[in-house]
Amino acid sequence: MDIPAPAPNGVQLHAPGVAALREAAVxxxxxxxxxxxxxAGLGQHRESLGGGPGEGQFHSFLVRAQAEQIARSGGIGLAEILFQSLMEARK
Structure with missing residues (x-):
């Protein structure tokens, strides 16, 4: 799932390495x-949920998956800023 992005001035978005730069930014x-x-405390083990001792070991996977979904959905705009900077440095 690619993040749609406007083409930087004169840069071909299908040029070799551009997809890799976008993935790195994401x-x-x-x-x-x-x-x-x-x-912020998302994914902290809560005793009241009764998930058992294994539950706490998988919280990092959940947090990482949620963070990736946020980033791929547009996130906070950091990926786009990073991508634009990487494209400028590539010139």
Whole structure:
């Protein structure tokens, strides 16, 4: 699932390596959002849920998946800023 993006000035979006740069930018935003969600307390083990000892071990997967979905849905705009910066550095 690619994030739709306007073409930077004169840059071909289908040029070799552009998809990899976009994926790298989304990956960085995902990592950032995962850390923010963890800091906000999302996915913390709650004793009242009764999920057992294994539940706590999989919370990081849930938080990471949620962060990735947020980033791929447009996120907070960080991926687009990173992508544009990477494209500028590529010139």
């Amino acid at each position: 990956g960085l935003e995902t990592a950032f959002l995962a850390e923010m969600l963890k800091s």
